[in-house]
Amino acid sequence: MTFSAPAPQSHNTPSPDILVHAARLSYGGDLLFDHLDARFPGGRCTCLLGPSGVGKSSLLRLIAGLAPPGAGGEVIGGDGAPVTGRVAWMGQTEPLMPWLSARGNVAIGPRLRGEGGYDAASRRADALLTRVGLAGRERDRPATLSGGMRQRVALARTLFEDRPFVLMDEPFSALDAITRFALQEEAARHLAGRTVLLVTHDPLEALRLGHVVHVMAGRPAILGAPITPPGDPPRDLKDARLLALQGELLDRLAHAAAAA
Amino acid sequence: MSDAAPSRERSERMLRIARVVLPSAIALASLVAWEAVVRVNAIPHYILPGPLMIAKTLWTDWGTLQPALLVTLRITFLALAVAVVGGFALAVLFAQSEWIELSFFPYAVILQVTPIIAIAPLILIYVDNTHVAILICAWIVAFFPILSNTTLGLHSADHNLVNLFQLYGASRWQVLRYLRIPAAMPYFLGGLRIAGGLSLIGSVVAEFAAGTAGQGSGLAFRILESGYRLNIPRMFAALALISFTGILIFVLFTAISHLALRRWHESAVKREN
Structure with missing residues (x-):
């Protein structure tokens, strides 16, 4: 499917990776994460799941440059240029x-x-x-x-x-199921080729939209091993393999919640 | 559906009519009752004049009342204008620096909670020009609601939007201009509506405090003067004018507020439910 581009698109070449080195962030006296390393692959959609309060949104804020990455910590693009200033943001409630x-x-x-x-x-x-x-x-x-x-x-x-980097913090959580379904599809289509980081509470949403899915858990938090659902997003939810993965994700989330 | 829409429309129209008719009917009934009580009991006009007599006094004494009304109006609106400019500017300053707000806000509160009637005699002693003294009194009363409401409004911009503005590289000035000030408008307009009424009260109170020193000043002075002369109908006439002025100010600012917000604010947007 092709769409007429209304303006010159800057992402003909895929957007660069986002690299996080030794990030450290505390909030209200709690150490949310410490020495956190992560690589979010360029031009792909990475979904972050995890219990409430584990620091998913804080990680997004840190990558966006709204929170400092701590002493020795660094957030940088895969092309060596800073991420700050090249970020588009979509939040939870209609801002x-x-x-x-x-x-x-x-x-x-x-x-x-x-x-x-x-x-x-x-x-x-x-x-x-x-x-x-x-x-x-x-x-x-x-x-x-x-x-x-x-x-x-x-x-x-x-x-x-x-922008090459798009950070989304539960962008569809306030919507009804049908609208959410439609918007997920549109978002996946329109954001293809960009480095997207999507925080969500919904395992199915993560499996539908993510090239890579991580569960974030613990205090200080770490990123769990990546899950890579088969095929390209937006995926068909009738795929039985997605349901199996959903079961696994829910297992991991339950463990993460119990550990927290 | 086909029945529901017209019947709702009809009930809305009824409500609009009732909003005007019901209070008017009550007003009319009260005035008639008042006039009847005065006439039946033959109450002399130096104790309680009837509404007809007050209306007649308004007409015959217009020559004295009208300049007084103009003086009161001028002081009220001048005080309000200075309060708006000062209160808004100070609120913007507070929003720029927490330290300034921490340092000065308590004094704004002190100014507000000290009854104006207690400060007015002092101001009248220290300020030679009675008009200016009354203006200062009215300003003190009108200033606080603008300041406190606007300060609250400037702080209440959605923090998600503040983040978004930061991400898009907005300067402090741009955050203020495009985000904080528009977000503060409903609060500011609410403050304006309160301040309009208060500046009238402030100027009337200050005139009373000025007493005979306020010779040639506004409506409150006319009330005092008529009281000394036992000209009760004129007291009532001046009182009626003050009330009308207050109502007019309220209606004026309510309309301004509605016009400014009707496109977007929750308080003014027409809803189906």
């Missing part, structure tokens, strides 16, 4: 500005960077909104959109930034 239209929310980046060309940005925002199925709703305020539509706007904003 939209209620006073801006859907279009204004999608095109907030250029405004913050002080780039001119408002018309060009608006056209590109409209094209992306059409791509996520919101044609005709460009001028609507978030209050008049449903939860699924708001999350689609957030997805369009993530795509608008066109």
Whole structure:
């Protein structure tokens, strides 16, 4: 399936890896992780599962540069350049500005960077909104959109930034099953080729979207051995192998929760 | 479905009409009862004038009341304007630095909790110009709700959005301009609505405190003066004007707030349920 690209895409070559070296982060006196090493493969979607409070979101924040990686710790792209500044973010609840239209929310980046060309940005925002199925709703305020539509706007904003690294923190957790299913598919399609890190509580979501799935557990936390589901995402949930993997994942999660 | 929609529309229309008709009917009934009590008991007008007499006094004494009304209005809105500018600017300053907020916020509270009627005589002694003194009193009362509401609003921007702005490299100024200030608007407008009423109260209280020194000043002075002369109908007329002014200010700011927020804020967006 091909889509007309509304703007020059910077990820014709796959996005680089994300490398985490000796990261250390404590929160409220608890050491969430210490000497954490991880490599998240470039151009792939890595899913992180784990019990609540294990530090999944904190790891995302650290990679995004919102939290310091600790003394001696480092987060760097596989190409040797820093990750900070090349990250697009999609959060849990619809982080939209209620006073801006859907279009204004999608095109907030250029405004913050002080780039001119408002018309060009608006056209590109409209094209992306059409791509996520919101044609005709460009001028609507978030209050008049449903939860699924708001999350689609957030997805369009993530795509608008066109960054090599995309960090997602339970982006679909607040949605109903059907909407979640549809949005997972759209996200997987639109984000193909980028280095995606997706935090989720839903083992099936991880198996559907992840090239690689890790369970994060312990205190300080470590990343469990990778699970690599067969085939390319978005996967068909009717595949029996996914169900077997789901069983294994739930086992690991139960162990992780018991250990915590 | 086909029945439900029109019947809901009808009940909404009824509600809109009732919102105007019911309070008006109560007002009318009270006025008629008041007039009847005064007439039946033959209460002399220097004890309790009837509403008709008060209306007549409004008309005949308009020459004295109108300049007084203008003075009160001018002081009220001037004090409010200074309170808005000062309160908003200080709130923005507080939002920029926690240290400044920690240092100064208690003094704003002290200024607020000390009753204005207790400070007014001092201000009137130290400030020669009575008008300026009254303006300061009204400002002190109106200033705090703007400051405290706007401060709260600037702090209440969604932290996910603050993170997003940081990720996209926004400067402090941009976070303020594009995120914190819009997020603070509903709070600010709520504060404005309170401050509008309070600045009227502040200016009236200060005029009372000024007493005869407030010669030639606003409506409160007219009430005092009429009291000394036992001109009770004029007292009521001036009181009615103050009430009208207060109601007008409230309606004005409610409308401004609604117009500013109706596109997006939860308090003003029309919902189906």
